[in-house]
Each structure stands twice: as C-alpha cells, then as structure tokens.
Amino acid sequence: MDRDRNEFDALIIGGGFFGCSLAVHLRQTRQLRVVLLEAGPELLQRASHSNQARVHNGYHYPRSLLTALRSRINYPRFLAQFRDCVDESFDKYYAVSRNFSKVTANQFRLFCTTIGAPITPAPTAIRKMFDADLIEEVFTVQECAFDAVKLRQRMVTEMEASLVDVRLSTDALRVRQLPGGKLGVECSTSNGRQELTAHRVFNCTYSRINRLLDASGLPLIPLKHELTEIALVEVPPEVKGMGITVMCGPFFSVMPFPSRGLHSFSHVRYTPHCQWQDATDRPYMDPYAVLAGRPRQSNYLRMVMDARRYMPVLTGCRHVDSLMEVKTVLPRSEMDDSRPILLRKDQGLPNLDCIMGAKIDNVFDMIDYVSAADSIVSQETA
Ligand SMILES: Cc1cc2nc3c(=O)[nH]c(=O)nc-3n(C[C@H](O)[C@H](O)[C@H](O)COP(=O)(O)OP(=O)(O)OC[C@H]3O[C@@H](n4cnc5c(N)ncnc54)[C@H](O)[C@@H]3O)c2cc1C
CATH class of the missing domain: 3.30.9.10 (D-Amino Acid Oxidase, subunit A, domain 2)
Structure with missing residues (x-):
C-alpha cells in the first residue's frame, strides 16, 4: 500500500455541497492534506442537486x-x-x-x-x-x-484549484479508531476494499449519516x-x-x-x-x-x-x-419547521464529526464553526 496516498490530516465523507465546501475551506485556510470520498461517480448529485433550489x-x-x-x-x-x-x-x-x-x-x-x-x-x-x-x-x-448544475461546476473548479484529493465511486463503509489515536475509514472502490487514515474524519453524508455510524457500531443521531x-x-x-x-x-x-x-x-x-x-x-x-x-x-x-x-x-x-x-x-423540526444545521463533534469516537446542513445557505454556519475553533463544538444551531 502507498502510505502517503492513504494518510491525511482530514478525511471528508460525502461530496455534496457541504462536504465540498468544507474540503475547500480546510485546504484554503489551513493547508491540510484533505481527501474527500464520494460514493457516486460525480460530486453534488444527491440532495444538493435534487431539491427545490430556493435560496432562503x-x-x-x-x-x-x-x-x-x-x-x-x-x-x-x-x-x-x-x-x-x-x-x-x-x-x-x-x-x-x-x-x-x-x-x-x-x-x-x-x-x-x-x-x-x-x-x-x-x-x-x-x-x-x-x-x-x-x-x-x-x-x-x-x-x-x-442553479444546481452551476453550483456543482463551481465546486468542482474550487476543489481542483485547492488541490483536494477527490476519490469518486468510493463508498465509506466503516470507521474505527487506530492505535495512536488516528481514525481508519474502510471504503469500497472499484479496485476492492482499502483503508484510509486521518486525524479527523467528517461525516457529511446528509441522509446517510447514520449508515456509517450503524455499520461502525457507534451511537446513531435521531434523524x-x-x-x-x-x-x-x-x-x-x-x-x-x-x-x-x-x-x-x-x-x-x-x-x-x-x-x-x-x-x-x-x-x-x-x-x-x-x-x-x-x-x-x-x-x-x-x-x-x-x-x-x-x-x-x-x-x-x-x-x-x-x-x-x-x-x-x-x-x-x-x-x-x-x-x-x-x-x-431533525425530529424537532416537525414541531416548528426549523432547519438548523447539525454539528456533532466526536460522535462515538474522538475526532469523528458529523455535519448535516438542512438547507444550502447553512453552509456559512458550518464554515463559521470550523473557523472559530480548532475543533468543532458539538451543537445544533438555529
Ligand atoms: C426535496 C428536498 C428539497 C430541498 N429544498 C431545499 C431548498 O429549496 N433550499 C435549500 O437551501 N435546501 C433545500 N434542501 C436541503 C438541501 O438540499 C440540503 O441541505 C443539502 O443539499 C445537503 O447537502 P449535503 O452536502 O449535506 O448532502 P448531499 O448533497 O446529499 O451530499 C451527500 C453526499 O454524500 C455521498 N455519500 C453518501 N454516503 C456515502 C458514503 N458512505 N461514502 C461516500 N460518500 C457518500 C452522497 O453520494 C452525496 O453526494 C432540500 C432537500 C430536499 C431533499
């Protein structure tokens, strides 16, 4: 295994608008070695494409x-x-x-x-x-x-310019803590299974956040x-x-x-x-x-x-x-139709963060939190 190609500072799971925005932000502001895993063949193909397109x-x-x-x-x-x-x-x-x-x-x-x-x-x-x-x-x-297609083109350009290592058709299956404190993410690719390691892992898979947690034996988030x-x-x-x-x-x-x-x-x-x-x-x-x-x-x-x-x-x-x-x-949105961003730090494992933006413009709340602290504080904001 090529060690350098599979060891990172930050590993982001999910190439939607949130995962891509986070990857670009971490590269541009902290020059971290960032890898982004996307299960599909292209970026921004799921909720970030198939929605009502309203900028609230x-x-x-x-x-x-x-x-x-x-x-x-x-x-x-x-x-x-x-x-x-x-x-x-x-x-x-x-x-x-x-x-x-x-x-x-x-x-x-x-x-x-x-x-x-x-x-x-x-x-x-x-x-x-x-x-x-x-x-x-x-x-x-x-x-x-x-325009969801223009937004995708924009994010693809920014990812390329920021030199984010993007792995398409790569499905993150499980995460585990490795000796020494790093996290290992097992993923499925066209070349078979492999494990990538990183100091921090961000689960930005929106509707699928609990899939990774469930498969890793970690507590689920009520969604x-x-x-x-x-x-x-x-x-x-x-x-x-x-x-x-x-x-x-x-x-x-x-x-x-x-x-x-x-x-x-x-x-x-x-x-x-x-x-x-x-x-x-x-x-x-x-x-x-x-x-x-x-x-x-x-x-x-x-x-x-x-x-x-x-x-x-x-x-x-x-x-x-x-x-x-x-x-x-979030289940509480049922009551008041609110759309808070979900930011969960250390979800079941140190340095595993889950982020779910309930609407596109919440991306700035995510960037604010990542910028304000070295580690994301666990909270759900309005
Ligand atoms: C019907 C509908 C209408 C909406 N209307 C609006 C609206 O009008 N305005 C608004 O602001 N917001 C709206 N939203 C919400 C908005 O679409 C989401 O907040 C936003 O797209 C979430 O972005 P994301 O990057 O978190 O998720 P996604 O775009 O879904 O990205 C998640 C990515 O993770 C990938 N992935 C999943 N599992 C894995 C895995 N195991 N390994 C690797 N990759 C994985 C997926 O392939 C996907 O690309 C709507 C949502 C829906 C569904």
Missing part, C-alpha cells in the same frame, strides 16, 4: 424565528459568494391561505417586518390570479433560486427521513417569470428550477411519499436503498389538482419529470 431569505420560517434570522444573515452571504450560480430574474410571491394556514396575512407581514425581510402587497394583476375566497393576501418578496418528490413542470406563459409559495401549512410552491429551465412544483402534503426515523430499537434502513427499492410513482396529479383550486392558471402546467430524493431533518 427567511420568509419560509414564520414558526421558527431563529431559522428565519439565520436565513436573513446567510442569504446575502450566499448571493455575494455564489451570484454566478443564482437566478434572480423572476418575481417572487408569497400568498397566505384563508383556511388551514398556521399564519394570517397580518401575522406574516408582522413576522417579515420583525426579521427585516422586504415585503409589499403584490400588484392587483397578480392577486387576480389567485382565488380570493381561498387566498387572503399575496405579497411580493425578495428571494431567488440557485427523520422523508422520501420526497419535486415535480418539474413547464408553466403556462403567465407564470413563467414567477415563483409562488402559499403559506403556511398543507399548501404548495411553484418556482423556477434554473438548471433545467423548468419550474419545480412541490406540495407539503404530496411531496413526501413516505417517512421514517432512524432508531436503535429496529434494524437500520439505508435511505438510498429505500429510495432505490420504491416503485417510481408520481404524486404530481394530486399536487396540481389541489394547487389549481388556489391558482386556476396552474391547470396549464405540463409535468416533464420528477426528482426523487430523501430529505432528512
């Missing part, structure tokens, strides 16, 4: 002030750093439903004022597109969408998974330059999905196909295997049938494709 500016979180305020802080940072990967060209509207909504229009306006998020009544022509019996108010807001469907549609001409979100309950969003030139269509009730929680009292289920084992069936018709009651023009949408992916959140 706080509006989405009237039930979690902390998440809303973090979004307000991270939104301008994301735009400043990734403006070339963002589509700001469309008009963004948040509507509030009269029934079943967890906020009223007044509460929503007050919430936006509290977090300092720009909000104005939508133009009359836009309001007329909604059924006034069902929608109480429509607001113009400031939010944008990211809730949803198998989700984001439909991709062609919208009718009247809706082309628009992003629409109905708040706050069992409603829907239709907004540009820049990397495909389509709109994403999601619905709080029909986007999740099934859900489960990782628990120690039953066998662990690999989320990727759950997804791969499900018949590919779409809930799109249910989504559009409901949404068009609120916005009849959506009847003219044409379903083109659906992105199926596992969405993972």
Whole structure:
C-alpha cells in the first residue's frame, strides 16, 4: 500500500455541497492534506442537486424565528459568494391561505417586518390570479433560486484549484479508531476494499449519516427521513417569470428550477411519499436503498389538482419529470419547521464529526464553526 496516498490530516465523507465546501475551506485556510470520498461517480448529485433550489431569505420560517434570522444573515452571504450560480430574474410571491394556514396575512407581514425581510402587497394583476375566497393576501418578496448544475461546476473548479484529493465511486463503509489515536475509514472502490487514515474524519453524508455510524457500531443521531418528490413542470406563459409559495401549512410552491429551465412544483402534503426515523430499537434502513427499492410513482396529479383550486392558471402546467430524493431533518423540526444545521463533534469516537446542513445557505454556519475553533463544538444551531 502507498502510505502517503492513504494518510491525511482530514478525511471528508460525502461530496455534496457541504462536504465540498468544507474540503475547500480546510485546504484554503489551513493547508491540510484533505481527501474527500464520494460514493457516486460525480460530486453534488444527491440532495444538493435534487431539491427545490430556493435560496432562503427567511420568509419560509414564520414558526421558527431563529431559522428565519439565520436565513436573513446567510442569504446575502450566499448571493455575494455564489451570484454566478443564482437566478434572480423572476418575481417572487408569497400568498397566505384563508383556511388551514398556521399564519394570517397580518401575522406574516408582522413576522417579515420583525426579521427585516422586504415585503409589499403584490400588484392587483397578480392577486387576480389567485382565488380570493381561498387566498387572503399575496405579497411580493425578495428571494431567488440557485442553479444546481452551476453550483456543482463551481465546486468542482474550487476543489481542483485547492488541490483536494477527490476519490469518486468510493463508498465509506466503516470507521474505527487506530492505535495512536488516528481514525481508519474502510471504503469500497472499484479496485476492492482499502483503508484510509486521518486525524479527523467528517461525516457529511446528509441522509446517510447514520449508515456509517450503524455499520461502525457507534451511537446513531435521531434523524427523520422523508422520501420526497419535486415535480418539474413547464408553466403556462403567465407564470413563467414567477415563483409562488402559499403559506403556511398543507399548501404548495411553484418556482423556477434554473438548471433545467423548468419550474419545480412541490406540495407539503404530496411531496413526501413516505417517512421514517432512524432508531436503535429496529434494524437500520439505508435511505438510498429505500429510495432505490420504491416503485417510481408520481404524486404530481394530486399536487396540481389541489394547487389549481388556489391558482386556476396552474391547470396549464405540463409535468416533464420528477426528482426523487430523501430529505432528512431533525425530529424537532416537525414541531416548528426549523432547519438548523447539525454539528456533532466526536460522535462515538474522538475526532469523528458529523455535519448535516438542512438547507444550502447553512453552509456559512458550518464554515463559521470550523473557523472559530480548532475543533468543532458539538451543537445544533438555529
Ligand atoms: C426535496 C428536498 C428539497 C430541498 N429544498 C431545499 C431548498 O429549496 N433550499 C435549500 O437551501 N435546501 C433545500 N434542501 C436541503 C438541501 O438540499 C440540503 O441541505 C443539502 O443539499 C445537503 O447537502 P449535503 O452536502 O449535506 O448532502 P448531499 O448533497 O446529499 O451530499 C451527500 C453526499 O454524500 C455521498 N455519500 C453518501 N454516503 C456515502 C458514503 N458512505 N461514502 C461516500 N460518500 C457518500 C452522497 O453520494 C452525496 O453526494 C432540500 C432537500 C430536499 C431533499
């Protein structure tokens, strides 16, 4: 075995947006020898690609002030750093439903004022597109969408420039402590099994964080998974330059999905196909295997049938494709719809850290923590 090629300061498992951002940060700021293992054949192919592509500016979180305020802080940072990967060209509207909504229009306006998020009544022509019996108010807001393919290209370029050692098609199976304190990560590659060693290991595998822990006999982190469907549609001409979100309950969003030139269509009730929680009292289920084992069936018709009651023009949408992916959140997010980043230091082993960013802009919270301390402090922030 070539020792130098397999010994590192930091080993990152998972080549999504979070793993790649961490790798670049560690190379650029600390000049560490960094290796990144990615199970798939390319970077940023899983949740970092198959999501709704919203760069959150706080509006989405009237039930979690902390998440809303973090979004307000991270939104301008994301735009400043990734403006070339963002589509700001469309008009963004948040509507509030009269029934079943967890906020009223007044509460929503007050919430936006509290977090300092720009909000104005939508133009009359836009309001007329909604059924006034069902929608109480429509607001113009400031939010944008990211282009997942441009983001991937950007991260690939930054990884190359920073000389991160990237190992694609390399599945990290287990981690163990070696004599002397280093960690050994056993992985499966096209050339068979091998073990890489490092002083610090970062598990950035999002929905699969517990797979490595379970296989290594380490304590699991309580996580809730949803198998989700984001439909991709062609919208009718009247809706082309628009992003629409109905708040706050069992409603829907239709907004540009820049990397495909389509709109994403999601619905709080029909986007999740099934859900489960990782628990120690039953066998662990690999989320990727759950997804791969499900018949590919779409809930799109249910989504559009409901949404068009609120916005009849959506009847003219044409379903083109659906992105199926596992969405993972902390169980407490169930209560308040918060999206905190998860940072767990020494998860079962010294120098094994688990990081799960629940939304793209949380990446700055991760960088802040890594920058602030030599070792990441165990916490879940808002
Ligand atoms: C349906 C849905 C909608 C969403 N909408 C939004 C939104 O609008 N805005 C927003 O900000 N966020 C959204 N999110 C959340 C956002 O997508 C995630 O927070 C973010 O993509 C997580 O990035 P990541 O790098 O942690 O995960 P991922 O991108 O999933 O990366 C994890 C990587 O780890 C690799 N991996 C897994 N296991 C192993 C292993 N054993 N060995 C090696 N590699 C491994 C995977 O192949 C993958 O590339 C959404 C998520 C979903 C699923």
